[in-house]
Amino acid sequence: MAPSASRLVILGTGALGRYYAYRLRDYNPIVIGTTPPPYAVYPPDRPEPDIIYPAFLPWEAPLANPASSILLAVKWAAMPRILTWISQNAPTARVFSLMNGMGQEDIFRRFPGITFLAGVTTDALTRVDPPDGPAGVFLRATGHTWMSMPDSGQPRDFPPWPDWSWESPDAxxxxxxxxxxxxxxxxxxxxxxxxxxxxxxxxxxxxxxxxxxxxxxxxxxxxxxxxxxxxxxxxxxxxxxxxxxxxxxxxxxxxxxxxxxxxxxxxxxxxxxxxxxxxxxxxxxxxxxxxxxxxxxxxxxxxxxxxxxxxxxxxxx
Ligand SMILES: NC(=O)c1ccc[n+]([C@@H]2O[C@H](COP(=O)([O-])OP(=O)(O)OC[C@H]3O[C@@H](n4cnc5c(N)ncnc54)[C@H](OP(=O)(O)O)[C@@H]3O)[C@@H](O)[C@H]2O)c1
The missing domain is CATH 1.10.1040.10 (N-(1-d-carboxylethyl)-l-norvaline Dehydrogenase; domain 2)
Known part of the structure; x- marks a missing residue:
């Protein structure tokens, strides 16, 4: 069953955000950021992109209902803004992060209601922001994604990450x-x-x-x-x-x-x-x-x- 539109949120409208808005399009995610849809997604094997129109809110707009699952898809410069957004809109969410770099868990420790889960992906995506067309993302290489398993075990119901590998926090x-x-x-x-x-x-x-x-x-x-x-x-x-x-x-x-x-x-x-x-x-x-x-x-x-x-x-x- 698809979750309600208000609960799955993608933070970031760059390459990773656009790509996951595409992959999770059947689940009505809300995408939060600065670049509104439509997004053109260019798979590696086809010249024509798929165009998607996910629900979108700018950073300043409040969510109607608190988010329960968040995919963190921003660059580090956005982190101060992210913390403000989370404290206002999702104080008890599960946050799945595919950001590069380290040290996020230390930052998220200041939110006792947040379950922070970090992952690693070898997908290679490049954003494209043409002046005269929809914002887009090129899928350069399809890799694999590994995510830290929550204490309660692999989430089976929601969100529907079909091909992530769930591993122990140590792995x-x-x-x-x-x-x-x-x-x-x-x-x-x-x-x-x-x-x-x-x-x-x-x-x-x-x-x-x-x-x-x-x-x-x-x-x-x-x-x-x-x-x-x-x-x-x-x-x-x-x-x-x-x-x-x-x-x-x-x-x-x-x-x-x-x-x-x-x-x-x-x-x-x-x-x-x-x-x-x-x-x-x-x-x-x-x-x-x-x-x-x-x-x-x-x-x-x-x-x-x-x-x-x-x-x-x-x-x-
Ligand atoms: N792309 C990949 O293939 C890939 C693979 C593995 C890991 N990652 C990691 O995933 C994360 C996201 O990467 P990405 O490729 O999606 O980056 P990106 O295309 O540059 O997009 C970054 C997002 O962060 C936002 N942002 C940056 N600075 C901001 C600020 N000061 N305030 C508010 N928003 C800000 C951007 O907003 P604007 O749209 O306004 O610029 C955009 O929504 C990074 O940690 C990256 O290292 C990416």
Missing amino acids: IQERRWQKLLQNSVINPLSALTGVKNGELPTHPIWRLAPPLLDEARTVWARATGQDRPLKPLVKTVQELAEATRANRSSMLQDVLATRPTEIQAINGFLLRQGRRYGLSLPTHEAVVTLIERMAPTPDALWRLLAPETAPPEDGPR
Whole structure:
């Protein structure tokens, strides 16, 4: 049975939000954000898009009934707005997040009524916002999605996530760390050089990949108590760059579109964790400094991530 229209909410009208509005269209989700429908969804195997018209509300409009399930599909710069929206519209919802980066669970802990569940996806989606046509999303590659299982077990009734794999929080945490390490190399190095993923391993900047991974794995080891050898990590990231050779990383897309990046939730997260453990991460510090010069993190997000530290005028945050 399809749930009532008011209960399933997708926060974000970017690539991920548009794609899930399409995938869940039979369940009448409400999409919240800044870009109203229609949305044109371009599957990889067809030249003509599917056009969808999901229910839509701008951020400022209140929901008629509180949301019970939320798919979080925004970039990190939206997080201050998300918290305001959730406190006003969905104080007791289940929040399923496919956002990259780490540290969201710490932020959502301030909402005792929220059940926060993080996942990982290898779908590759690119937004397109033409001036003279509907906002769209290209499905570049169909991947897989893993989601943390709620304490009550896999939700069978609602929401209807048909092909997600449900795993224990520990298994998901392992996947999120792996993805964090991959993102901490491919995202900033592609954003700094402007090259597609496939060109990175032969680019001189790739010399930074081993030190980035070496520093990141020391933080991972302190956080989880498990040491991972460096060589397989370097090999995996190189294989990933080659397997996604035609992609522009999301950080490169953000820099090209002069939008804030997610650097503070990726390399910045590692830096902050490293400081907690007394670890030095000079290579991450260097790439964070460089990316911040290209696309500064908004102060509102910075205050949320590291409230104890005022954003410095210059240098790594
Ligand atoms: N795309 C993928 O293939 C993919 C794969 C795995 C994980 N992810 C992760 O999923 C999350 C969403 O990615 P995406 O590709 O959907 O990004 P996107 O296309 O750039 O869309 C981001 C959404 O966040 C909103 N947003 C950004 N800054 C905001 C702000 N300051 N205030 C309010 N709203 C703001 C955007 O609003 P506007 O429409 O106004 O810009 C848009 O709705 C990210 O964490 C990303 O790393 C994406």
